[in-house]
Amino acid sequence: MHRPPPRLRVPEWVGADDSVVTVALVYPMQGPAGIFGPTCEACARLAAEEVNKAGGVLGRELRLLEVDGGGEPRKVARDVEALVATGAVQGVTGWHISSVRQALAPRIAHRVPYVYTALYEGGEQTEGVFMTSETPAWQLLPAMRLLAEARGVRRWFVVGNDYVWPRRTARAARRYARACRGRVCGEAYLPLGAEDVRDVLRRIERTDADAVLMLLVGSDAVRFNRAFAASGLDQRCLRLSTLMDENMLLASGPEATGDLFSTAGFFASLANQDTLDFHGQYAARFGIEAPAPGSLGESCYEGVLLLAALVEQARTLDVCAIGAAADAVSYEGPRGLLRLTDRHVRQRIYLAEADGLDFTVLAQLRAPHELW
The missing domain is CATH 3.40.50.2300 (Response regulator)
Incomplete structure (x- = not known):
């Protein structure tokens, strides 16, 4: 017997507090990419906690709302679009495959900033979409x-x-x-x-x-x-x-x-100071038994930092204003001091x-x- 996929469950706190900026964290909880889903979640959580320790986003607490990005792309896009349309989230980030990004970007990018953290095939030009990873x-x-x-x-x-x-x-x-x-x-x-x-x-x-x-x-x-x-x-x-x-x-x-x-x-295994600092923070927060923070999970850390930096630079959550100010954005994390060029982060490879x-x-x- 066919069963419909489970509906997205939204916690009661979402959208109920104007002192909070809620960001949808879209990462794989199932499917082939589910193998690195736990490290995506852990790295994003660590970044959000660090943003909040530094004063949050526009003086507001940054919270993450997890969304399974490992499902059928159109369903993932519908779930996230519903969160955006109801005002439940004010931004989107996370690692998910390009098929999900292609289904999602046209639905939400003109409404909220969308920071995509997966390495991808290149060529994404949708306004309001910002990329942290490799091409x-x-x-x-x-x-x-x-x-x-x-x-x-x-x-x-x-x-x-x-x-x-x-x-x-x-x-x-x-x-x-x-x-x-x-x-x-x-x-x-x-x-x-x-x-x-x-x-x-x-x-x-x-x-x-x-x-x-x-x-x-x-x-x-x-x-x-x-x-x-x-x-x-x-x-x-x-x-x-x-x-x-x-x-x-x-x-x-x-x-x-x-x-x-x-x-x-x-x-x-990179031995530079930025990477060593990140490992120290990650181990202190999650312990030595936590999943390894490889490049795929770590990209979600980058995504949260970039989203916070974009909003702070523009001093607003308005996606048009964020896009206009994007080329002036920089932030520092495990990959060093990074800047945006044409909505892509340029970095050492x-x-x-x-x-x-x-x-x-x-x-x-x-x-x-x-x-x-």
Whole structure:
């Protein structure tokens, strides 16, 4: 018997107190991305508490209202739109896949500020949407260039989930491979939550690929890592992922992470002062048993900080005024002092190699304009 999805439950305090600014925190509580949902929630909570210790937003307390962003995109968009339309929330942030962002942005971005924290395919131009994370030109292109130079990679096979982020990123990867004197020799796309990857592995085996670009989400990437190593392909092809954090390494297991590389704006193993301070605050708040605050969860920390900074700079919750003042916004967090350019945060990007259950950062990548 088919049961309708559960309705969004809104706490009684939401919308009842003018001294509170309520922000919808949209992050995955189910599905493949649910594996890093707990760290998304913890990192966002930590940021909200720090904002409130510093005086809140416009002198008001910042509170987070959790929304499951791991459901069907249109349902997630309807739930969040209802919160915005009723005045229950005055802003939106969080990590969720691009399909959710595409369904959500047209419904709410003209009403409240929307800070999107997931790495994505690039090109988002909706007014009122602000991005904290990586895009292919700044993340993937420099990583492919470095691996071509250092490891001689020329032939890439792309494995992704079947939705907008992997598809559009793969399109960019074809251009990047050619620019690096290589090519993409095959592509395969799997539904979110697909269990069987044997056909994809056979396709890789039949090609002359020397590297696999993984554009898989959460537990789908974990499942692929295990099967890839079990097949012995890890002895022939390195792997590069733009979406891989320490929680996914832990779930994959050390035997499945050999010759696996990741590129991101944050790694837990970075030893700079900003990262060390963040780890100290996170451990003091949640304890040593808390989920690892990898780049995906940490992005939600960035999202809360940026949303607060946007409102403070504009001195209003009006989304048009916030957009007009956005280029003057800066804030400081685990990724350092960051500024907005064309509603995107520009930041340092790193290439790291999996070392068992952790990442060793190998290099800070050159920005796109420095490559050629």
